[in-house]
Amino acid sequence: MKQVIFxxxxxxxxxxxxxxxxxxxxMAQMDKMALKNEFSKQLAxxxxxxxxxxxxxxxxxxxxxxIRDQLISDQTVEDQEFAKKIGQLNVEIEILEIQTxxxxxxxxxxxxxxxxxxxxxxxxxxTQQSQEKQLSTLNSKEEDIRNQYKLEIETISQRxxxxxxxxxxxxxxxxxxxxxxxxxxSKTTVLSQQHTKQYVDELANSLGPxxxxxxxxxxxxxxxxxxxxxxxxLLENIRDQRIQENAGANEYVAKVTQSYEVTxxxxxxxxERLSADYxxxxxxxxxxxxxxxxxxxxxxxxxxDLPIALDLLQQYRNEREIVQSNYNLRSAKRENEVKIIxxxxxxxxQQVKV
Numbered sequence: 441m442k443q444v445i446f447x448x449x450x451x452x453x454x455x456x457x458x459x460x461x462x463x464x465x466x467m468a469q470m471d472k473m474a475l476k477n478e479f480s481k482q483l484a485x486x487x488x489x490x491x492x493x494x495x496x497x498x499x500x501x502x503x504x505x506x507i508r509d510q511l512i513s514d515q516t517v518e519d520q521e522f523a524k525k526i527g528q529l530n531v532e533i534e535i536l537e538i539q540t541x542x543x544x545x546x547x548x549x550x551x552x553x554x555x556x557x558x559x560x561x562x563x564x565x566x567t568q569q570s571q572e573k574q575l576s577t578l579n580s581k582e583e584d585i586r587n588q589y590k591l592e593i594e595t596i597s598q599r600x601x602x603x604x605x606x607x608x609x610x611x612x613x614x615x616x617x618x619x620x621x622x623x624x625x626s627k628t629t630v631l632s633q634q635h636t637k638q639y640v641d642e643l644a645n646s647l648g649p650x651x652x653x654x655x656x657x658x659x660x661x662x663x664x665x666x667x668x669x670x671x672x673x674l675l676e677n678i679r680d681q682r683i684q685e686n687a688g689a690n691e692y693v694a695k696v697t698q699s700y701e702v703t704x705x706x707x708x709x710x711x712e713r714l715s716a717d718y719x720x721x722x723x724x725x726x727x728x729x730x731x732x733x734x735x736x737x738x739x740x741x742x743x744x745d746l747p748i749a750l751d752l753l754q755q756y757r758n759e760r761e762i763v764q765s766n767y768n769l770r771s772a773k774r775e776n777e778v779k780i781i782x783x784x785x786x787x788x789x790q791q792v793k794v
Contacts (some may be wrong), residue, residue: 479777501788508781515774522767529760536753543746550739557732564725571718578711585707589700593693600689603682610679617672 479780501785504781504785504788508778508785511774511778511781515771515778518767518770518774522763525763526760526767529756529763533753533756533760536749536756540746540749540753543742543749547739547742547746550735550742554732554735554739557728557735561725561728561732564721564728568718568721568725571714571721574714575711575718578707578714582704582707582711585700585703589696592696596689596693596696600686603686607679607682607686610675610682614672614675614679617668617675
């Protein structure tokens with residue numbers, strides 16, 4: 441019985457000695473690994489512990505392979521998550537890039553449109569003011585034409601009325617003078633002093649005190665038949681002249697009226713055309729102001745939206761850069777760890793053959 445126990449102890453000691461020897465070899469080789477870092481140190485400590493705890497190197501290899509497989513699986517999961525995350529970020533970034541580019545172009549277009557509208561509005565205001573001035577001038581001119589025509593017609597009418605009264609007075613005076621001449625021819629060649637004063641007064645009333653014939657009669661001292669006959673002839677000439685003047689008054693009024701109507705029609709036509717142009721100017725100006733107000737409102741909104749969109753775009757770009765950087769760091773670290781584990785696996789696996 442003691443011999444059996446001794447053999448068991450001897451065998452155990454032999455195995456432990458052999459195992460320790462393998463552990464020492466593995467640790468020595470791992471210490472010489474090119475990819476040496478904190479992870480390789482921790483892995484070496486873990487392998488040493490596992491080899492000392494297990495009598496079978498295959499069990500240790502199985503655990504090492506499990507660690508490597510877990511790292512590879514973790515990398516696969518992270519690759520998928522990264523692809524999904526980076527894809528979402530790329531979509532968001534692409535959408536925002538399109539939106540910001542569109543907003544920037546629209547802002548540029550609106551700025552140009554507003555500048556063009558302001559230029560049009562300035563020109564239209566100038567046109568409006570010019571047309572208002574022209575309309576005011578035309579209205580004043582039309583009023584002057586109407587007043588001038590009215591004054592001229594009234595003047596002609598008054599002259600015609602005065603002529604009629606004068607003609608009546610002259611006819612009456614001529615008749616009286618003719619009667620006086622006929623009455624005096626049978627008695628004497630000189631008219632009476634009483635008749636002379638009466639005729640001078642009537643001439644002054646009919647022709648006016650400053651008329652040449654009134655002056656002539658008032659200084660005449662001898663009113664014989666030849667003198668009175670000569671005065672009668674002068675009065676008849678004046679009467680006939682005023683009759684003729686009245687006869688041409690209607691024709692003159694017709695010509696004045698025709699000229700007035702032609703001129704007034706021309707002014708009216710010009711004013712109507714100018715009024716139509718003025719109305720179109722006002723309509724166009726109103727439309728331009730409305731367009732300018734809408735464009736300005738749109739521009740103001742874009743000026744608010746564009747910085748927000750650009751800031752959001754930059755945030756997504758920064759996030760993508762961070763995600764990419766973190767992924768690259770973790771992937772590189774995991775790849776390095778897989779290489780270390782693979783080398784460790786090879787080192788430990790060599791001890792199986794020993």
